Amino acid sequence: MLRGKYTRYEKLYLYAIDGIDQEFHHLDDEDFIGYWEEEDLSVLFFHRAKDDLVARLLAKKGLKLELATCVPYEKWGEGRQITPFKIGPFKWAPQWYEGEADFYFDPGVVFGSGTHPSSRLCLKALYQLWQQEGPFGQVADLGCGSGLISLLAAKLGAQVLAIDINPLCVELTQKNLRLNHLESKAQVQRANVLSLVPYRAEVVVANLFKGLLLDLFGLPSFWQNRFYIFSGFVPSMEKELKEALKPYAQVIHREEEGGWVLYVAGRRR
Ligand SMILES: C[S@@+](CC[C@H](N)C(=O)[O-])C[C@H]1O[C@@H](n2cnc3c(N)ncnc32)[C@H](O)[C@@H]1O
Structure with a gap:
């Protein structure tokens, strides 16, 4: 979600991980949007690319990266061209x-x-x-x-x-x-x-x-x-x-x- 210096979304950098870990909830990174957990899969969302950070984290936890991708915010999920x-x-x-x-x-x-x-x-x-x-x-x-x-x-x-x-x-x-x-x-x-x-x-x-x-x-x-x-x-x-x-x-x-x-x-x- 939006916090700190961010007042809107532009691009979403997604890292889908095979596995879950409680530490993902509380990542201390200013570009972190949030952590999505569904059964045995977790997805980390950032405003910017975080390949190094994620690679370090996965090595520490012994988890495997399933997918890394970047999606424009307005194309994410059910559609995000949000007007009043x-x-x-x-x-x-x-x-x-x-x-x-x-x-x-x-x-x-x-x-x-x-x-x-x-x-x-x-x-x-x-x-x-x-x-x-x-x-x-x-x-x-x-x-x-x-x-x-x-x-x-x-x-x-x-x-x-x-x-x-x-x-x-x-x-x-x-x-x-x-x-x-x-x-x-x-x-x-x-x-x-x-x-x-x-x-x-x-x-x-x-x-x-x-x-x-x-x-x-x-x-x-x-x-x-x-x-x-x-x-x-x-x-x-x-x-x-x-x-x-x-x-x-x-x-x-x-x-x-x-x-x-x-x-x-x-x-x-
Ligand atoms: C279609 S969305 C609806 C979101 C919101 N209520 C709305 O109308 O905009 C369905 C929501 O149900 C949640 N969900 C799916 N399975 C669930 C379960 N077994 N128990 C609780 N929540 C669940 C999903 O995470 C998702 O946020």
């Missing part, structure tokens, strides 16, 4: 935007630049649900990414539980909450979302992938909440997902944007 956008009455802008906005966020290098249709669908659905059914005491944001959904839920007055398996997402969500003076409204936890079921919340938002949604849907104790907002899937996956949720919940609103689908579901009584 509006959801309901709220204007969202990246941290470096100089105009007025309701939310400022560091999009980092994780999912959550705000450009992806599934993120925007979730933000819009949460706002509309709050208008119709709110206020909400507690909201759970499963797979929080950069924390956009958590920011909105906190601004709308809820106490938020934000969860992500990727340590970089946890760090970035905490930063973005601080950037918007909302840190007292949220708890951010690194965990597998499956391990914390059941959630105590009126609304559960889960912008995840099909396999993980199906795993959650298969846990009867997942279905204790009043409302659910799901996204992260495409129309060809709907039949399977609908079948899996049918015994427990009812889809009360469906939306599609840019080939991505969103459901708002209510628990069956």
Whole structure:
């Protein structure tokens, strides 16, 4: 994430490593962006090339470099040509935007630049649900990414539980909450979302992938909440997902944007 002398991203220098190490979390280097950990693979992100530093580190740890590459920031992940956008009455802008906005966020290098249709669908659905059914005491944001959904839920007055398996997402969500003076409204936890079921919340938002949604849907104790907002899937996956949720919940609103689908579901009584 952005820190020190850096106020925006230009190029990303990535080093993918076969293995993980706790020391990677706390690299003391002014050009360090962050450390991404996924199963047995780690990726170090820098603003500048760090071949020597990484080679030294890997030699010390006995780990192997899988890939070293450089990507322009705007081409990374789900796309990073980030301009301010509006959801309901709220204007969202990246941290470096100089105009007025309701939310400022560091999009980092994780999912959550705000450009992806599934993120925007979730933000819009949460706002509309709050208008119709709110206020909400507690909201759970499963797979929080950069924390956009958590920011909105906190601004709308809820106490938020934000969860992500990727340590970089946890760090970035905490930063973005601080950037918007909302840190007292949220708890951010690194965990597998499956391990914390059941959630105590009126609304559960889960912008995840099909396999993980199906795993959650298969846990009867997942279905204790009043409302659910799901996204992260495409129309060809709907039949399977609908079948899996049918015994427990009812889809009360469906939306599609840019080939991505969103459901708002209510628990069956
Ligand atoms: C599609 S992104 C959504 C990010 C954000 N909520 C948004 O809408 O912009 C999914 C997120 O889920 C996280 N994730 C994937 N598998 C997970 C798991 N088993 N437990 C917790 N988080 C997970 C990923 O790290 C990623 O940040």
